Amino acid sequence: MLSSKLRNNGLIKFLTILSVITVPLLNNQQTANADKATSRVTVTVPTLNVRETADISSKIISRVHQGDSFEIIQKRNDWDQIKLTNNQTGWVYDAYITSAENISGTIETFSLNVRERPSVSSSVVGYLKAGTKITIHSEQAGWAKIVSPSGLSGWVNEKYIARDTPSSHHTQPTAPTAKKKSSNTTELKVAKASDVPINTPSNQTGLMPNSQRSLKGKIIVLDPGHGGKDNGTKSIAGTPEKSLNLPTVEVVKHKLEAAGAEVILTRTNDTYLPLEQRANVSNQNRADAFISFHYNWSNNPSVNGITDFYYQKSSNPLATAILNQVAKETKLTNLGTRFNNLGVLRNNKQPATLIELGFLSNQQDDTTVESPQFRNNVAQGIYLGLLDYFN
Numbered sequence: 001m002l003s004s005k006l007r008n009n010g011l012i013k014f015l016t017i018l019s020v021i022t023v024p025l026l027n028n029q030q031t032a033n034a035d036k037a038t039s040r041v042t043v044t045v046p047t048l049n050v051r052e053t054a055d056i057s058s059k060i061i062s063r064v065h066q067g068d069s070f071e072i073i074q075k076r077n078d079w080d081q082i083k084l085t086n087n088q089t090g091w092v093y094d095a096y097i098t099s100a101e102n103i104s105g106t107i108e109t110f111s112l113n114v115r116e117r118p119s120v121s122s123s124v125v126g127y128l129k130a131g132t133k134i135t136i137h138s139e140q141a142g143w144a145k146i147v148s149p150s151g152l153s154g155w156v157n158e159k160y161i162a163r164d165t166p167s168s169h170h171t172q173p174t175a176p177t178a179k180k181k182s183s184n185t186t187e188l189k190v191a192k193a194s195d196v197p198i199n200t201p202s203n204q205t206g207l208m209p210n211s212q213r214s215l216k217g218k219i220i221v222l223d224p225g226h227g228g229k230d231n232g233t234k235s236i237a238g239t240p241e242k243s244l245n246l247p248t249v250e251v252v253k254h255k256l257e258a259a260g261a262e263v264i265l266t267r268t269n270d271t272y273l274p275l276e277q278r279a280n281v282s283n284q285n286r287a288d289a290f291i292s293f294h295y296n297w298s299n300n301p302s303v304n305g306i307t308d309f310y311y312q313k314s315s316n317p318l319a320t321a322i323l324n325q326v327a328k329e330t331k332l333t334n335l336g337t338r339f340n341n342l343g344v345l346r347n348n349k350q351p352a353t354l355i356e357l358g359f360l361s362n363q364q365d366d367t368t369v370e371s372p373q374f375r376n377n378v379a380q381g382i383y384l385g386l387l388d389y390f391n
Helices: 002-037 184-193 242-258 275-284 313-330 363-369 372-390
Strands: 040-043 047-051 060-065 069-076 079-083 089-093 097-099 103-107 111-115 124-129 133-140 143-147 153-157 161-163 219-224 262-265 289-296 306-310 334-339 352-359
Touching: 060 089, 124 153, 133 161, 219 242, 219 275, 242 262, 242 289, 242 372, 275 289, 289 372, 306 313, 313 334, 313 352, 313 372, 352 363
Parallel strands: 219 262, 219 289, 289 352, 306 334
Antiparallel strands: 040 069, 040 097, 047 060, 047 089, 069 079, 079 089, 103 133, 103 161, 111 124, 111 153, 133 143, 143 153, 306 352
């Protein structure tokens, strides 16, 4: 009986000591989890869709806007779950949000252009030398909005910034920094690659002129094919074509708007729109260019690549310029431009083309086109193609 009592007393003492050790650990763990849950991000694009799940084909439940700040609940691949103002939660694609906290950094290339907007076609407002300390206020698709100690502010290519303090959230991984060598030739190559002014003996104070012009003043109508009751074709992974068209167009829209274009979409959600009505959006707004976005299908699974179509002969240069640049950026096979009597082109009085962005029936094409990076590549190709066409 006495030995049983002693054993019980010993057990109580052991449990008491164990609770003293574990309770602080649990409290620390809860604090760590709370800190993790309260990380905040800010929207960097004019309008961003909030989806029900972390998938581009998921239902849009809300839209948030540039400058809005939200608490992150969890991350999943390239998606973040955020808490909306009404306590509802939803998922946003993380290429268009950035940490709400300011981050310090250092310029790592010998001279870096500072631009008015996050685009290589935007005006240069100044430049910063290697070693300059900066504060990063926001990030957007490979660009960082910064302020220097001298008060110079604007957008720079974030590839050439070394972060002094880690960011809790990045829009994309930072690319390796180009190493500076003593050779003048190498410095000029680095300068061109890093969007910086080239300083030569005859141009020590000048800025490198833009090789590309902006799209300011241009009206571009983008048409996400299909929608609503019209699913279009379906990928071998089971994704309806309509669910790929709209997210692709949304990325292109942001790219073109950053270059100064006025962009109009024929549809902004999953609704059905007749072909003639799509063409009317172009005609009524006197579009400088109309681009309809689709994905292709073939009964032969080996067929792959991208192509685009025109109806008016005068639209052939637009189709050719866009196809060549999109093929170059996406690395998909260029199948060439072709005439086609399509209603959305036939009823269009403005320069118009319809592009087929790969075959959903081909394993390699389908894997490529359903990735977020592909949409970024398409956007860059469309942007460069329009520059070529208008120039």
